[in-house]
Amino acid sequence: MSAGTLPRSTRAAVMHAYGEPLRIEEVPLPRELEAGALLVSIEATTLCGTDAHLWDGRLAGFIPVAMPMIHGHEMVGRVVAFGPGARLDAVGRPVAVGDRVVWSEAVCGHCHPCSVLGETVHCEHRALGFLQAADVAPYATGGLSEHVYVVPGAQRLVVDDVVEDTWAAAAGCAVKTMLRAFRQGGGVAPGSSVVVQGAGPLGLFATAYARAAGAGTVITIGGPEARLEVARAWGADHVVSVDQVVDADARVAAVMELTGGRGAELVLDLAGAPTANREGVLMCARRGAYVVVGIAGPGAEAIPMPVVMGRELRVVGSMNGDVGDLALSLEFLARHRGTFDWNLMFDAPVGLDGATGALAAMASLQTIKPVIAPAMG
Numbered sequence: 001m002s003a004g005t006l007p008r009s010t011r012a013a014v015m016h017a018y019g020e021p022l023r024i025e026e027v028p029l030p031r032e033l034e035a036g037a038l039l040v041s042i043e044a045t046t047l048c049g050t051d052a053h054l055w056d057g058r059l060a061g062f063i064p065v066a067m068p069m070i071h072g073h074e075m076v077g078r079v080v081a082f083g084p085g086a087r088l089d090a091v092g093r094p095v096a097v098g099d100r101v102v103w104s105e106a107v108c109g110h111c112h113p114c115s116v117l118g119e120t121v122h123c124e125h126r127a128l129g130f131l132q133a134a135d136v137a138p139y140a141t142g143g144l145s146e147h148v149y150v151v152p153g154a155q156r157l158v159v160d161d162v163v164e165d166t167w168a169a170a171a172g173c174a175v176k177t178m179l180r181a182f183r184q185g186g187g188v189a190p191g192s193s194v195v196v197q198g199a200g201p202l203g204l205f206a207t208a209y210a211r212a213a214g215a216g217t218v219i220t221i222g223g224p225e226a227r228l229e230v231a232r233a234w235g236a237d238h239v240v241s242v243d244q245v246v247d248a249d250a251r252v253a254a255v256m257e258l259t260g261g262r263g264a265e266l267v268l269d270l271a272g273a274p275t276a277n278r279e280g281v282l283m284c285a286r287r288g289a290y291v292v293v294g295i296a297g298p299g300a301e302a303i304p305m306p307v308v309m310g311r312e313l314r315v316v317g318s319m320n321g322d323v324g325d326l327a328l329s330l331e332f333l334a335r336h337r338g339t340f341d342w343n344l345m346f347d348a349p350v351g352l353d354g355a356t357g358a359l360a361a362m363a364s365l366q367t368i369k370p371v372i373a374p375a376m377g
Helices: 047-058 112-117 164-184 201-212 225-233 248-258 276-284 305-310 323-336 353-363
Strands: 010-016 023-028 038-044 076-080 101-106 147-150 152-158 194-196 217-222 238-241 264-269 284-292 313-319
Touching: 010 353, 038 101, 038 164, 047 353, 076 147, 076 164, 101 164, 101 323, 152 323, 164 201, 164 238, 164 264, 164 323, 194 201, 194 276, 201 217, 201 225, 217 225, 217 248, 225 238, 238 248, 248 276, 264 276, 276 284, 276 305
Parallel strands: 194 217, 194 264, 217 238, 264 284, 284 313
Antiparallel strands: 010 023, 038 076, 038 147, 076 101, 101 152
16 A cells, blocks of 8 residues: 555544543544554454553553553554565564554664563563554554554564454453463463462463463452353362452462462462452462562552561562563464353453443453454444
8 A cells, every 4th residue: 555545544532531531533644654664454452451540540640641542552453554674573474464463562672671681571662552642643553543553663463363353452461461470480380279369351361371281270369250250161260259258368368278278389460459469478389489460559568578588489570571472372362262262251342432431341340351343433
C-alpha cells in the first residue's frame, strides 16, 4: 500500500479523564510509515487489570499517564502496510500483508540491559504503546482502535492459524508475564506443590501452566467464585476463596494443611493484594521460591525476613516478559488447546462503544477477560 492510499485516521475509544466514559473519536495516523514500522488492523483486544486500573485512577501516580490515551496492550491484528525493512518477524519468518501478528513493547536494542544483560524487558528506553498520548505522533498505538501503528522497536511475531484471536491477544501480556514468572522462580519440579495467589487472568493461566508442567499439587487462591470455577477446570487441585477465608493467617494455615504441613516449593504472587507478600512467604516450603509479580501498593504488609532467612527462601521479582516469552506463550496456548478450554476466560466481543462498560466490569471483578473487537463498531 502506497503512502497515498494509507488511511489518514482511525476510529478509537479515547480516555480524557479517570473514570469517565471513553470518547469514540477519529484519531490521526502518520502519513508515512517509518523504517521497521507496521500499520495493523486490530482483530481483537483483550483487557487487562492494568487497563481497568488505569481507567479508574487506581494506578494514578504509579504509572505515568499521558492523556488523551488509548487503552489496550493485549492485541492481535492483520498487517495493512509496511515501513521499509519490516518484512521479517522476530524469529526471521516472512511477514505479508494480511498476516496476523502480535508484538512486544518497543525496545532500543543498544542500552546496557538490552546489549549486555540480554534482558530487553529492562530496556532503558522501553516504550509501552498504551502510554503514548493519542494527540502526539504516531497517535494510535493502543488496542482500543481500529488501526494501530506498530513502532519500529516493537518486535512482532506471526500468529499460527490454530491460535484464536483472543488467545493471541492475551499472550501479549497475561500469558507472557505468567511464563516469565515461572522462569524467574526456577520452574516447576515434577510432583512439587505450587501455590498461585490470584485468580485473575495471570493466576488462571498460571494454574494451567503448573498443571501442564507436572506439579503434584496446584492450589489457587482468589475469587470471586466464577474465577475459581475456571481454576478448577484448568487444573487446580484445591482452591482457597478469599471471600470465604477472609483472614490471611487462615489462608496460610489452609495451604499448610493442603501440603502436609511443608508448604509449597513454589509460590507466585499474581494478585498484588496488600497481604499477599507476607502470606506468600509464609506459605513457602523450606528452600522454596517466592515470585513477586503483583503490585501491592503503599499499604503492603512487610515480608517476614526471618522466615526468608530461616527457610532459605528465594524471593525474586518478575516483570512482564519479552518477545521470547511472547513466542513461548503462543506455543503454550497452541500446544495445550486440547487440554484446557481457553475460551472459558473470555467474554463475548463487543465493539468500541462497549469498551467503557468492559473496563468498569473488569475493575469490579464482574468479568475475567473482556474482549473488544474494534471493527464491530
